[in-house]
Amino acid sequence: MTRILAAAVVVAGGLVVARRLARRRRAVAPAADRRWHSLTVYRTLDEVSANLPDRLRTLEVQLRSAPGGRGTELRVRAAGAGLPAGEVERILRLSRSLLEVGEVLR
Amino acid sequence: MRALQWQGPNQLAVGEVPDPRIRTRGDIVVRVRQSVTCGSDLHVLGGSNPYVEKGDVLGHEFVGEVVEHGPDVQRHRKGDRVVVASFIACGRCWFCSQREYSLCDNGGCFGFSHAGSHAEYVRVPFADVGAFTVPDEITDERALFASDSAATGWMGADMAGVKVGDVVAVWGAGAVGQLAARAAILLGADRVMVIDRHENRLHQAEKHIGAETINCDRTDVGAELLDRSGGRGPDVCLEAAGELTAVREAVQLCRKGGSVFVLGLFAGAMDKFPLGSVTSNGLTVRSARMHGQRYIPMLLQRMAKGELTTEHLATHVLPLTQAPEGYRLFRTREDGCVRSVFLP
Ligand SMILES: NC(=O)c1ccc[n+]([C@@H]2O[C@H](COP(=O)([O-])OP(=O)(O)OC[C@H]3O[C@@H](n4cnc5c(N)ncnc54)[C@H](O)[C@@H]3O)[C@@H](O)[C@H]2O)c1
Ligand SMILES: [Zn+2]
Ligand SMILES: [Zn+2]
Numbered sequence A: 001m002t003r004i005l006a007a008a009v010v011v012a013g014g015l016v017v018a019r020r021l022a023r024r025r026r027a028v029a030p031a032a033d034r035r036w037h038s039l040t041v042y043r044t045l046d047e048v049s050a051n052l053p054d055r056l057r058t059l060e061v062q063l064r065s066a067p068g069g070r071g072t073e074l075r076v077r078a079a080g081a082g083l084p085a086g087e088v089e090r091i092l093r094l095s096r097s098l099l100e101v102g103e104v105l106r
Numbered sequence B: 001m002r003a004l005q006w007q008g009p010n011q012l013a014v015g016e017v018p019d020p021r022i023r024t025r026g027d028i029v030v031r032v033r034q035s036v037t038c039g040s041d042l043h044v045l046g047g048s049n050p051y052v053e054k055g056d057v058l059g060h061e062f063v064g065e066v067v068e069h070g071p072d073v074q075r076h077r078k079g080d081r082v083v084v085a086s087f088i089a090c091g092r093c094w095f096c097s098q099r100e101y102s103l104c105d106n107g108g109c110f111g112f113s114h115a116g117s118h119a120e121y122v123r124v125p126f127a128d129v130g131a132f133t134v135p136d137e138i139t140d141e142r143a144l145f146a147s148d149s150a151a152t153g154w155m156g157a158d159m160a161g162v163k164v165g166d167v168v169a170v171w172g173a174g175a176v177g178q179l180a181a182r183a184a185i186l187l188g189a190d191r192v193m194v195i196d197r198h199e200n201r202l203h204q205a206e207k208h209i210g211a212e213t214i215n216c217d218r219t220d221v222g223a224e225l226l227d228r229s230g231g232r233g234p235d236v237c238l239e240a241a242g243e244l245t246a247v248r249e250a251v252q253l254c255r256k257g258g259s260v261f262v263l264g265l266f267a268g269a270m271d272k273f274p275l276g277s278v279t280s281n282g283l284t285v286r287s288a289r290m291h292g293q294r295y296i297p298m299l300l301q302r303m304a305k306g307e308l309t310t311e312h313l314a315t316h317v318l319p320l321t322q323a324p325e326g327y328r329l330f331r332t333r334e335d336g337c338v339r340s341v342f343l344p
Helices: A002-012 A015-026 A045-050 A054-058 A087-101 B039-045 B140-146 B149-159 B175-186 B199-209 B221-228 B244-253 B275-280 B292-305 B320-332
Strands: A037-041 A059-065 A072-078 B002-008 B011-016 B028-036 B061-069 B081-084 B121-124 B131-133 B167-171 B191-196 B212-215 B236-239 B259-262 B284-287 B316-319 B340-343
Touching: A037 A087, A045 A059, A045 A072, A054 A059, A054 A087, A072 A087, B002 B320, B011 B320, B028 B081, B028 B140, B039 B320, B061 B121, B061 B140, B081 B121, B081 B140, B131 B292, B140 B149, B140 B292, B149 B175, B149 B236, B149 B259, B149 B292, B167 B175, B167 B244, B175 B191, B175 B199, B175 B236, B191 B199, B191 B221, B199 B212, B212 B221, B221 B244, B236 B244, B244 B259, B244 B275, B316 B320, B320 B340
Parallel strands: B167 B191, B167 B236, B191 B212, B236 B259, B259 B284, B316 B340
Antiparallel strands: A037 A072, A059 A072, B002 B011, B028 B061, B028 B121, B028 B340, B061 B081, B081 B131
């Protein structure tokens, strides 16, 4: 089930959809997550490092230029005891929206 | 305001919902003039779509008038008549930069992730990217279909690589299939054949689109396509039926080295995919949800010139209050219904 939903999020792309599905998934996903998660933001390394969203400040963050002019790879993991499953990815997606369009579509 | 809401599997009702308002800086609010049913809604009505929740407002193909705009909107002002792409795209992510708008990282879709257009008003995010001013000479009935079905059909023919002299087969004579066939003709195809089982739809494809037709209930589609393509098979096969059997046929009947484009929206897995045909015949198989923003300005120009007409598709025009009945007609194909158009 989780696999199908995760795929659906990728297919749908949209944040709102992701949020809806995450809401359904959260109820069954207790484990703390300390993995690194990556996502690519279509902004230069300079722009991303100068405008890092506040939500990322509580996390460990690594940045590097993505190949082929694709922007900046944003690599993140929860500090300390970790965060509930799905939360780091959610923060990453919100951060991408803030960096790319300046706000989060609702 | 009044809106058509999904209230559970195969349950639709017109109810009251809050008026939309500007929520982000690039939004506009549109007073809907016309909004139309789409084959994609049929996949949703039964309730299998995880994105649609009880109370959601359906509808994603519409034309309307701007009543309000956010502070960042440059291209639209109050009173403008606009047609809006069914997929919401930000215009600023990498996928948008590649003009693959339906893959947008920050987007969504009307009637699925965002409140739909079967309503008196609809909020349109990223309006500078997804809303397009309709030239005065184009009627609402025509402009309406640039939103989704004409853009989808054009994308299929374009991304499948239809060229001058091609033989093209299209599965499905709904609005999407007919407009895919029209796109293939305008792109220079030599023969375009539309396949369906509904005579009224095939008749439209002949009369209004200028395509040849094949009734799949009365003839052997494979034999017919081979015969009409000198034994080669169609160069391009466009699937616009939204049926697995049509996808299989398109793959199996395409000529060696040909191109198949799947426009039908499928969620999840498909069994018995004829992969052997893809490999041994060296086929290219592609699919996408529609990148409307890429095509709508060009489609509006062609509509204004009269190259692309769509009025015949609006077989049933009803007030929004009768939208549940409009969907019943559309779903059952009763009374020759091809599309139901709602007037809020
Ligand atoms: N890719 C996109 O972004 C996009 C956008 C809009 C619609 N769509 C999809 O396009 C498809 C067509 O949309 P529509 O509004 O025209 O739908 P529709 O339901 O009005 O028309 C589909 C037609 O296909 C015919 N059909 C069914 N099985 C067939 C078969 N085996 N062979 C030949 N014809 C067959 C039906 O008789 C019907 O006339 C739907 O699946 C819809 O979800 C995709
Ligand atoms: Zn549609
Ligand atoms: Zn985008």
